[in-house]
Every structure is written in structure tokens, then in C-alpha cells.
Amino acid sequence: MNSLLIKNANVVFPDEVKLTSVLIGDGIISAIGYQGKADREIDAKGNYLLAGFIDIHVHGGGGADFMDATPEAFEIAVKSHLEHGTTTLLPTAMTAIESDLTDFLNAFKEFKSKSEYSALTPGVHLEGPYFSGANAKSSGAQPSGLLRLPDEAEMNRLLKVADGDILRWDAAPELEGSEMFARKCKENNIICSIAHSAATSEEAQKGIDNGFSHVTHFYNAVTTYRKEGQKVLAGVVEATYLNEDVTVELICDGRHIPRDILRLALKIKGAEKVAAITDGMRIAGTNMQNGKLGSLKNGTDVIVDDTVAKLPDMSSYAGSIATMDRCLKVLVKDYGINIVTASKMLSKAPSNILGFDNKGSIEIGKDADLVVFDNDFKLRNVIVKSFIQ
Numbered sequence: 001m002n003s004l005l006i007k008n009a010n011v012v013f014p015d016e017v018k019l020t021s022v023l024i025g026d027g028i029i030s031a032i033g034y035q036g037k038a039d040r041e042i043d044a045k046g047n048y049l050l051a052g053f054i055d056i057h058v059h060g061g062g063g064a065d066f067m068d069a070t071p072e073a074f075e076i077a078v079k080s081h082l083e084h085g086t087t088t089l090l091p092t093a094m095t096a097i098e099s100d101l102t103d104f105l106n107a108f109k110e111f112k113s114k115s116e117y118s119a120l121t122p123g124v125h126l127e128g129p130y131f132s133g134a135n136a137k138s139s140g141a142q143p144s145g146l147l148r149l150p151d152e153a154e155m156n157r158l159l160k161v162a163d164g165d166i167l168r169w170d171a172a173p174e175l176e177g178s179e180m181f182a183r184k185c186k187e188n189n190i191i192c193s194i195a196h197s198a199a200t201s202e203e204a205q206k207g208i209d210n211g212f213s214h215v216t217h218f219y220n221a222v223t224t225y226r227k228e229g230q231k232v233l234a235g236v237v238e239a240t241y242l243n244e245d246v247t248v249e250l251i252c253d254g255r256h257i258p259r260d261i262l263r264l265a266l267k268i269k270g271a272e273k274v275a276a277i278t279d280g281m282r283i284a285g286t287n288m289q290n291g292k293l294g295s296l297k298n299g300t301d302v303i304v305d306d307t308v309a310k311l312p313d314m315s316s317y318a319g320s321i322a323t324m325d326r327c328l329k330v331l332v333k334d335y336g337i338n339i340v341t342a343s344k345m346l347s348k349a350p351s352n353i354l355g356f357d358n359k360g361s362i363e364i365g366k367d368a369d370l371v372v373f374d375n376d377f378k379l380r381n382v383i384v385k386s387f388i389q
Ligand SMILES: [Zn+2]
Pocket: 057, 059, 092, 127, 279, 319
């Protein structure tokens, strides 16, 4: 057996932080508190050892966007996030014309066939294109001219190209055809998620009854309490809270979500149902000050202002420039969330949402996807199961 011992680590377990050692055998966590010898050793010097981060919503990084649709772009972005502690991620496509989505899916296949980094990407996420263009609040930075109603024929073609690669797909539940959308997702074992929606709580509830089980960047580009004329309405947020099983994700860059909203979501849902995401775009993991959201060819220009990506007219945020290490720091240092809870949001919740039982926490039998952070939340080491020689 090929063994690696990480000793003197403040290990962040699902329920506590404890100074101990973790033994890895053939890429799997095989013992906790092991005192003996191993083939190799890492002295963590009292630093934190956490489960590797799982980002279920990320558009790119390191200067590349997955919509660039080349295997090289996929590798650049995946590598860039790995350097910031993300050991599993779902490359995310945004609203686009069908041929751009097909190119994205084909590039993912090519990436899988030739890059060792594809071990970090179990599948992809389609954010759109079946969203509401009802108002700027619901469309956000999605190209409003390309938003459309769920289209069964188009879905069939994309599903055929994807051949099982799509793990989650987002749509607005109030749109005509969303019932068909949810049914198709279910038939294909795809997590069906509410996003960019102008739904009332009743419409969102109908979507949930039809199979929508997750909410994309909760609070961003979805509805909540509002007054329209003489009517008061509840929205996606309230329907989500009323349905215990519905999971959510929050952009934890410290800009998209105020601290008390994060605390509220945690209080109502519990940390195992609230995934931290970056929604990171091309600029994430770089010092670039502007770039394109989406493909280089057809993307939307964005600028960086106050550590977040915005449309050039500042009318909307346009994804984040965060990486998961920044999310950890925001959660623990800026928002005062304890590290056990933060770790759940960064690893366990997304793992639960994807239905994985071999990742997301430091427990015997789980994959050795691990990250070491010092007390200033600076990343010191990344260990990935598939790269352990
Ligand atoms: Zn996104």
C-alpha cells in the first residue's frame, strides 16, 4: 500500500476540530490518530486540515472561461481553482445559443479524454438558457436576448451530446414548459435547480412539486417579498424556506450575500443544505481588472470593481472573482462562522447535493481530497486523491 501520513494537523472533522494525524492509503483516508510510520509524511505544524472544496457553480478562472469551449480552457480554469483548494468542481455554462452549448459539452468530452485534471470534474452544470427575462433583477448578467422557454427538442439534442455529463441544470420554474424541463431532468438523473426567476412563491412551489430541488445562487436573481401595485407577494426565497428538502447555494465572496442573510439561511436550512459557491468567472484567480463573462467570442464584457465582477454600466453583478479559499476566509474571518460550519458549506453540503458519499468530509473511507490552511487562512497544501502517486 502507498501511504501518506499528515501529522500535527488541526483536523476539521464534521463535528469538531482536533489536533491529530490522518493516514492516507492508496488515496483513501484509512486511519485517524495513527502513530506509526508511513511511506511519506507531511508535518502540518498545527495548521488546519480540511476536506477539499467542492464548487458546484463556477464559470472559469485563471483567465479562461469554460464557454471558451476548448479542452485547454477547461484545464486552465480547473488548475487555477485547484491552486486555491478546489478539488472537485462542476464547470458551468451560461445562457447561450445552442451551438455554443454544444461546443461547451464537446469540449468537456475532449478534456475528459486527454487531461489528468478531468478527475476533478465529475460532470457539468448548465446555468440556463431557460430563464426569465421579466426584469433585470431576474436575468442578472445572463444575456437577456438569448433567454428562452424550455424547449424539449433542444433539450433532447443537448442531452444526446452530453451523454450523461450534465449533473445539474437550472431553469425558472414559472416558465411555460418548466414541468417538462423538470421531468426530463429527473429522467436523466440531473439535479433540477431554480435560477434567474421572477416566480411567486406559488409558482416556485409548483416547480418544487414538479422536481426542482435546489436553488441557484440563493437570493441573487430570485424573488422574495415584494409589493406589486396593491398586491403583496412572496417569492422563491420563501418557498425555499417552506420546503425542508430544498437545498441552496450562496456566493460566498463577501459581496453577493450580506452576513445576516447567510446566517438566516444557515439557521433555517442547516449547514449541510447550504453550499458555498464561487460562481467565479474567468478573472477568478488572476489580477485581471476586466474580461468577458462567457466565451471570448460571444461573451459579455465585465469589469472588476470592489473585488466583484460587474457589468460595465454597474447595473448588475456579473459573477464573482472569488476562489474557494477566499470563501473560507470570508466565512470565518469576516462573517464569524465557525470553521466546522464553514467546512460543511464548502465541502459536505455540495457533496450531499451531488449525492456523493465518498467526498466532502474527513472520515475513514473517504477520498483523500484535503487542504491545509494556516491561521491566516492562507492555503499551504492541496492533496488530491487522483494525484497521489
Ligand atoms: Zn453563474
